[in-house]
Structure formats: structure tokens, C-alpha cells
Amino acid sequence: MGIFRSFFVVCLLILPVWAHQLWMEEEKGCLVLNYGHIHPSEHETEKIQYTPDSIKKAICYKNGSFSDIKVEKTPLIVKNNCSVVFVQFSTGYWTKTVEGTVHLPKHRAVNPVYSWLSIENLVFIKKWEQAAFDTRFEGLVILPLKDPLKLKEGDKVRLVVLLNGRPVSDVPVAYDGKIRGATDENGRINIRIKHPGLQMIEASIRQKLNSNRADYVVYSSTLNFEVK
Amino acid sequence: MVGRVVITFLAAVLFTWGHELITDVKRERAVIVEIKYADGMPFSYEKYEVYYSGKPDIPFVTGRTDRYGRVIFIPDKAGQWVVKAFSEDGHGVVKKIKVDDGGAYSGGEKGGFDRIFKLAVGIAVIMGFFGIIGIIWRKR
Numbered sequence: 001m002g003i004f005r006s007f008f009v010v011c012l013l014i015l016p017v018w019a020h021q022l023w024m025e026e027e028k029g030c031l032v033l034n035y036g037h038i039h040p041s042e043h044e045t046e047k048i049q050y051t052p053d054s055i056k057k058a059i060c061y062k063n064g065s066f067s068d069i070k071v072e073k074t075p076l077i078v079k080n081n082c083s084v085v086f087v088q089f090s091t092g093y094w095t096k097t098v099e100g101t102v103h104l105p106k107h108r109a110v111n112p113v114y115s116w117l118s119i120e121n122l123v124f125i126k127k128w129e130q131a132a133f134d135t136r137f138e139g140l141v142i143l144p145l146k147d148p149l150k151l152k153e154g155d156k157v158r159l160v161v162l163l164n165g166r167p168v169s170d171v172p173v174a175y176d177g178k179i180r181g182a183t184d185e186n187g188r189i190n191i192r193i194k195h196p197g198l199q200m201i202e203a204s205i206r207q208k209l210n211s212n213r214a215d216y217v218v219y220s221s222t223l224n225f226e227v228k
Numbered sequence: 229m230v231g232r233v234v235i236t237f238l239a240a241v242l243f244t245w246g247h248e249l250i251t252d253v254k255r256e257r258a259v260i261v262e263i264k265y266a267d268g269m270p271f272s273y274e275k276y277e278v279y280y281s282g283k284p285d286i287p288f289v290t291g292r293t294d295r296y297g298r299v300i301f302i303p304d305k306a307g308q309w310v311v312k313a314f315s316e317d318g319h320g321v322v323k324k325i326k327v328d329d330g331g332a333y334s335g336g337e338k339g340g341f342d343r344i345f346k347l348a349v350g351i352a353v354i355m356g357f358f359g360i361i362g363i364i365w366r367k368r
Contacts, residue, residue, distance in 0.1 A: 019266075020318040048318075094317045098273050100292065101315040113273065118317075172266065179266070206267055 020048060021177075022089055024078075024124040024224050025198050031085055031124060033058075033076035038200055039177065050074050050089075056119075057088040061132040083127035088139060089120040093214055105213035116216040117209065125149065125225040136165035140219035142173070142203050145188075148225050156190045161203050163219065174202045196227050261299040261311050263321055270297030274315045281308035281324075303327045 024033050033055075036048040051074060058069035060082035069078055069085070078085055094116055095102050095109035106115035121139045128147035145158045160183075161171045167187025172179045175191050177200070183189045191201060201223040206216045263271035276299045277287040288309075289301050299311055306329045314320035 091317070096273060100274050101317045101319075103316060174266075204266060206269075 019220075021200070021202070022087070022120050022122050022220075022222050023198070023200060024085060024087070024122060026126075026226070029079075031078040031082070031126070033074075033078075033087060033089075033122070035075075035089070047075070050091075052076075054089055054091055055087060056090050057086070057138075059086045060084075061086070061129060064129070064131060066132075066135070081126075083125070083129045084132040085122075085124040085126070086137065086141075087122040087124075089122065091118050093117050095214075106215065107212045114216070115214040116206070116218045117214045118218050118220070120220040120222070122222045122224065125223075137162065138164060140168075140171075140203060140205060140221040142201055142221050142223040144223070144225075148199070149227070151193050151227055153193055153196055153227065156192050157199075157201075159189050159191060159201065159223070161187045161189070161221070163205065163207075168205065171203050171205050176200055177202070193227055199223070199225050199227055256302050258300050258302050259309070259325060259327065261313075261323065261325070263293060263297045263299065263313055265319065270295065271313060271315070271319065271321075272297045274313055274319075276311065276313040279310040279312070280305070281310060284310070 020035055021038050022033070022035055023038050024031050026032075034047050035050045035054075036046050038046075040046045052071045055071045055074075055076060058071055058076060058078075060067050060069050060078065060080060061084040062080070062082050069076070069080075069082075076087070092103065093105035095104050095106050096113040096115070097109050098111045098113065102109055106112045109115070119139050121137065121141050123137075123141055123143065125144070125148065128149055133143050140161065140163050142159055142161050145160060148157050151157055159173070161168050161173065167183070169183050169185045169187060171183045171187070173181060173183065173189050173191065175194065180191055181189055183203075193199065202221065204218065204220040206218050209215060209217045263274075265271060270293075272293055272295050274293050274297075276291060276293055278289045278299065278301045279286075280288050280303075288304075291299075293299055293313060299313060301309075301311075303309055306327050309325045309327055311323045311325060312320070
């Protein structure tokens with residue numbers, strides 16, 4: 001009885017928190033970069049405005065060569081029929097203080113607990129060109145090992161998660177916002193395609209950083225492609 | 229003169245009473261909502277609001293999560309409660325929790341009590357099954 005009483009005194013729920021997502025989707029023949037919540041719940045905003053300076057890099061791969069995409073206004077709209085689009089996005093330094101999270105580096109925050117730099121990468125595949133993925137991408141990327149555009153609902157996609165070009169193990173990988181597993185010692189994971197349309201595969205890791213601005217760098221990555 | 233002293237004394241006493249706070253340390257049943265980032269780090273020192281579903285406009289309690297990312301509140305009635313917690317960098321959670329008359333809850337992804345209770349029931353069923361087989365076996 002004593003054990004049961006103590007359990008009722010403490011009713012514990014453990015909840016994970018959602019974060020903003022980065023994704024790209026086709027709209028009227030163009031590719032549009034969105035930031036917010038792809039499947040918003042009743043209290044969430046689907047698309048949040050971001051500034052052009054949040055986009056650190058935007059690269060188009062088409063017919064065997066890379067070219068920079070000019071970022072003049074947001075949302076970023078890519079018109080030039082790229083086979084693969086790579087975007088690096090950063091909202092900069094954030095610090096956890098005893099009065100919540102503030103958008104400042106650690107040395108400028110009052111009562112800091114810990115700080116981090118957020119770096120998010122996105123890869124959108126419209127047309128399979130294997131050579132696009134032989135390049136070393138900076139930061140964290142999720143790449144398919146074979147053409148994912150041939151897959152159907154119920155198939156598995158074989159992926160590799162790379163950090164600065166090297167495979168990383170034990171990285172949790174989410175499909176449609178739900179963790180489906182972690183990468184193996186070679187940075188690989190299989191994810192089952194559960195529906196047609198836009199595929200949303202995400203991963204995130206935290207690495208120690210020796211800086212007075214931040215204690216960690218949080219690398220996040222999104223892989224988007226369409227399944228018919 | 230004496231009258232003035234007495235009035236001053238009484239005013240001072242009344243002033244003290246008016247500003248005195250009485251503390252009462254109690255042991256109560258509480259709902260604890262522990263919030264973590266996807267990588268397991270606690271959602272600490274962030275703002276939260278707790279609402280009773282019948283009064284969605286007036287929070288029952290507001291505050292900040294503790295060092296371990298916990299929201300702790302003591303429901304004053306049974307029904308559906310809503311916990312909202314947000315941070316400036318865009319993280320957040322909205323969770324509906326059903327509290328019954330006995331103070332028990334439901335609605336968590338990983339309710340510690342729920343898991344242990346299910347595990348205990350499972351073990352009891354298995355032990356009961358083998359116990360019945362043992363009794364039948366001995367009677368033979």
C-alpha cells in the first residue's frame with residue numbers, strides 16, 4: 001500500500017518538446033523553403049517568417065554542376081528546375097538562462113546556464129543524380145544511398161547520416177516527426193515509407209564547442225523527396 | 229501623549245499583521261510533467277501555463293519549469309487539464325491531461341505509474357496462470 005501511495009503522490013508524465021522544422025515543397029512548379037511546423041497542432045503556426053540572412057547557403061545541382069541560388073527575399077523560391085537543392089540555415093546563437101531561452105550568445109546573456117549555435121541543413125531531391133551526393137557537405141546531412149524517387153509506400157529507404165562528410169553513429173532519425181531508430185556504426189539506417197507525397201526525414205545531434213559564445217553546436221538535418 | 233503612543237503602537241502592530249505571510253507546509257498529490265528536448269536534455273527554466281479545460285482563458289497556474297524541466301501542479305478538481313510550455317527559440321509542448329476524482333491521471337506518453345502498473349498486472353497474470361497449472365498438476 002505504501003508503494004502505491006507514493007506513486008499517487010508523484011504522477012509523472014515525460015513529454016518531448018517540438019521544435020521548428022525546415023522543409024521544402026513544390027508549389028506551382030517552383031520549390032519553396034518553409035520554416036515552422038509541417039503538421040501544425042491546434043496551437044502552432046504552420047509557416048513562420050524568416051529573414052534572408054538566416055539562409056547561409058543555397059545551392060542548386062543540375063546536370064552535373066553546382067550553382068549558388070541568390071537569396072534576396074523570403075520565403076526562398078527556387079525556380080531553376082534543380083535536381084537537388086542544398087540549403088544551410090541558421091538562426092544563430094541561443095542561450096538557456098534562468099529566465100528562459102534568449103536569442104543571444106553566452107557572453108552577452110544574463111545568468112546563462114548553457115548556450116548553443118543552431119545549424120540546420122536541408123537536402124531536397126527532385127531528380128536523382130548520384131554525383132550530387134559524392135560531394136562533401138558541411139554540417140549534418142541525411143542522404144539516400146539509392147534513388148529514393150523510385151520507392152513506393154511500404155518500401156524502405158536506406159540512408160546515411162554524415163557530419164562534415166563522415167558517417168555518424170547513434171543519431172536518432174525521425175520520420176514525420178517520430179523517432180524511428182538510430183544510425184548504426186556506419187551511420188546507416190533504414191526508414192519505411194509510410195505514405196505517398198512529401199517525405200520528411202529529420203535528424204539532430206549536439207556537439208561540444210569550445211567558445212565563449214556557445215557550449216554546443218546543434219546540427220539538424222532534413223531530407224525531403226516526393227514518393228508517387 | 230499616552231494616547232498618541234498607544235495609537236502608534238496599535239498602528240505598528242496592525243501594519244505588521246497586514247504584511248505578515250503565514251506559511252503552511254503540506255504534503256499533497258501533484259501532477260508532475262517532465263519535459264525534455266528530443267536528445268534528452270531537460271526543458272529547464274522555460275515558461276509554462278496550466279489551464280483547466282472549463283476555464284481556457286484564465287490559467288490555473290503560470291511559472292517556469294524547474295532545473296529538470298518539470299511543471300508541477302496540484303489540480304483542485306477532476307477533469308481535463310492543459311499544460312502549455314514554450315521557449316523563445318520555438319520549442320514547446322501542449323499536453324492535455326485527464327485527472328480523475330482519485331487524483332490519478334492519464335494522457336502521458338511515458339507515464340511511470342502506468343508502465344509499472346501494466347508490468348505488475350502482466351507478471352500477476354503469468355504467475356496466476358502457472359499457479360493454476362501447478363495446482364492442477366499437484367491434484368493429479
